[in-house]
Amino acid sequence: MIRFDNVTKVYDQNSRPALDRVSLEVDRGDFVFLVGPSGSGKSTFIRLVLKEDRATRGSVYVAGQNVANIPSWRVPKLRRGIGVVFQDFRLLPNKTVAANVAFAMQVIGKSRAMIRETVPEVLKTVGLEGKDHRMPHELSGGEQQRVAIARAVVNKPGILLADEPTGNLDPTTSMGIMKVLDRINQNGTTVVMATHDNVIVNDWRKRVIELKDGKVVRDEAEGIYAGAQEDAK
Amino acid sequence: MRLAFILGEIGSGLRRNLAMVTSVILVTFISLTFVGAAGMLQLQINQMKGFWYDKVQVAVFLCVDTSTAATCAAGPVTDEQRTEIKNTLESPAVTQYVDTYVYESQDDALGHFRDQFANSPIVDSVTADQLPESFRVSLVDPEKYEVINEIFSSLPGVEVVVDQREILERVFSVMNAASLVAVGIAAIMIVCAILLIATTIRLSAFSRRRETGIMRLVGASKAVIQLPFILEGVIAAVIGALLASVTLWAVARFFIGDWLAREYPDTAFISESSVFLLAPGLILLGAVLAGVSSLLTLRRYLKV
Numbered sequence: 303m304i305r306f307d308n309v310t311k312v313y314d315q316n317s318r319p320a321l322d323r324v325s326l327e328v329d330r331g332d333f334v335f336l337v338g339p340s341g342s343g344k345s346t347f348i349r350l351v352l353k354e355d356r357a358t359r360g361s362v363y364v365a366g367q368n369v370a371n372i373p374s375w376r377v378p379k380l381r382r383g384i385g386v387v388f389q390d391f392r393l394l395p396n397k398t399v400a401a402n403v404a405f406a407m408q409v410i411g412k413s414r415a416m417i418r419e420t421v422p423e424v425l426k427t428v429g430l431e432g433k434d435h436r437m438p439h440e441l442s443g444g445e446q447q448r449v450a451i452a453r454a455v456v457n458k459p460g461i462l463l464a465d466e467p468t469g470n471l472d473p474t475t476s477m478g479i480m481k482v483l484d485r486i487n488q489n490g491t492t493v494v495m496a497t498h499d500n501v502i503v504n505d506w507r508k509r510v511i512e513l514k515d516g517k518v519v520r521d522e523a524e525g526i527y528a529g530a531q532e533d534a535k
Numbered sequence: 536m537r538l539a540f541i542l543g544e545i546g547s548g549l550r551r552n553l554a555m556v557t558s559v560i561l562v563t564f565i566s567l568t569f570v571g572a573a574g575m576l577q578l579q580i581n582q583m584k585g586f587w588y589d590k591v592q593v594a595v596f597l598c599v600d601t602s603t604a605a606t607c608a609a610g611p612v613t614d615e616q617r618t619e620i621k622n623t624l625e626s627p628a629v630t631q632y633v634d635t636y637v638y639e640s641q642d643d644a645l646g647h648f649r650d651q652f653a654n655s656p657i658v659d660s661v662t663a664d665q666l667p668e669s670f671r672v673s674l675v676d677p678e679k680y681e682v683i684n685e686i687f688s689s690l691p692g693v694e695v696v697v698d699q700r701e702i703l704e705r706v707f708s709v710m711n712a713a714s715l716v717a718v719g720i721a722a723i724m725i726v727c728a729i730l731l732i733a734t735t736i737r738l739s740a741f742s743r744r745r746e747t748g749i750m751r752l753v754g755a756s757k758a759v760i761q762l763p764f765i766l767e768g769v770i771a772a773v774i775g776a777l778l779a780s781v782t783l784w785a786v787a788r789f790f791i792g793d794w795l796a797r798e799y800p801d802t803a804f805i806s807e808s809s810v811f812l813l814a815p816g817l818i819l820l821g822a823v824l825a826g827v828s829s830l831l832t833l834r835r836y837l838k839v
Contacts, residue, residue: 352752374757375756375757378754378755378756378757379754380754381751381752381753381754382753382754383754384754385753386752392745392748392749394745394746394749405746405749406749406753408537408540409540409749409750409753409755409759409760410753410754410755410756410759411537411759453749453753454753457753457754
């Protein structure tokens with residue numbers, strides 16, 4: 303589903319590369335934790351998958367397609383196949399929960415009928431039934447992140463990228479978010495989650511890819527956070 | 536669905552930036568009014584030139600009933616007199632100065648008069664026999680007007696020899712200068728308008744960066760993301776252009792039509808219909824200016 307082939311990304315010629323000859327492959331339906339200290343290249347990885355940046359060397363393949371070969375006018379189509387969730391939720395503060403989720407469908411031209419049908423369904427999947435008409439500021443952090451997840455998956459992307467989705471949440475709430483992500487993964491969506499949260503990684507025992515200084519230093523199935531522990535907060 | 540969505544986005548953008556949008560409307564209004572004023576001056580010049588201006592330099596008017604010149608003592612021009620004048624035009628002494636000449640009968644004169652004064656109330660009260668017949672003469676060298684004047688003004692049957700160019704050119708040079716000034720002011724104002732539109736769109740893009748960021752992430756197309764901003768600028772500019780058109784119409788209707796045309800009944804003036812000729816151009820100009828400057832701004836300040 304996602305393949306990095308000897309990818310190097312240099313932002314600034316004078317400092318070390320953000321990613322240094324990274325090769326890895328994430329299969330359809332995988333759940334992958336991307337761990338490592340700040341500055342290890344996790345966010346760069348996500349940006350390259352979304353084609354927000356170009357790899358300096360090497361190739362990035364998403365759903366079998368080399369993203370370098372996707373012309374700029376086709377990039378939106380690439381992004382429709384990828385949902386993204388951030389640490390800071392990024393909800394629209396002046397729209398209700400349902401409107402925030404519907405927004406993601408409106409802007410790609412989905413019909414009103416389809417939006418009416420899909421939005422409540424997705425809100426139910428993330429555990430927000432009955433909160434359609436709440437405003438984001440009326441919700442807890444965990445609930446806001448659920449709205450963000452609902453928005454990320456409402457267009458049924460094949461891949462969900464989560465950049466520290468539990469970074470602003472307490473452990474109990476984080477567990478709830480993990481359950482939601484796990485459920486989405488069970489439904490066949492590939493999930494890549496960049497995280498600092500050793501408890502979650504150790505509890506969940508999924509595949510762990512550890513980055514350090516832009517290099518893959520560890521890639522193990524059912525791994526633990528261990529290697530990066532000294533950098534964790 | 537997408538259309539409704541885009542319209543909604545435009546509405547909220549216009550509301551959010553009301554002060555900036557108002558200033559864009561006013562600046563485009565003023566600049567396009569000056570552009571339109573220059574256009575109207577040029578149309579007025581064309582109107583005053585009438586049928587003959589660009590074709591000949593000198594008019595030899597022949598006597599009619601009401602002529603008072605000494606050469607018209609015998610009343611309206613007779614057939615012999617007309618033939619004599621024509622022969623003179625073709626005599627070797629004259630042909631070296633004359634490029635071509637055309638005879639304009641009283642009926643022709645009425646036709647041309649009606650065209651030129653179509654907007655004036657006097658057009659209905661004029662009949663063919665009030666208008667003199669004439670020979671319209673094009674000179675090899677327009678400076679040699681005096682020669683023609685000397686030869687023809689003393690011939691019996693000739694009322695007067697007129698160098699129309701001489702009279703009108705002075706007026707036209709004033710009007711051309713005025714339209715240059717108008718175009719100059721318009722150019723400066725258009726630069727203002729372009730910069731203001733760019734700033735407005737930039738602010739608008741900044742104040743909606745959350746929305747556009749999310750749109751980008753969920754894969755909205757470039758058009759859906761950019762169109763609301765571009766249309767915001769275009770709508771403001773078109774409103775400005777409409778205001779300019781209304782202003783020019785009012786000038787044509789009330790200043791020219793109701794006042795100038797009455798004060799100077801012997802001059803042909805443009806009517807408000809000339810504004811309908813200019814208005815589509817002004818609106819198009821406004822829309823294109825706003826569209827291009829928004830597009831260029833977005834390319835710099837709105838990542839897609």
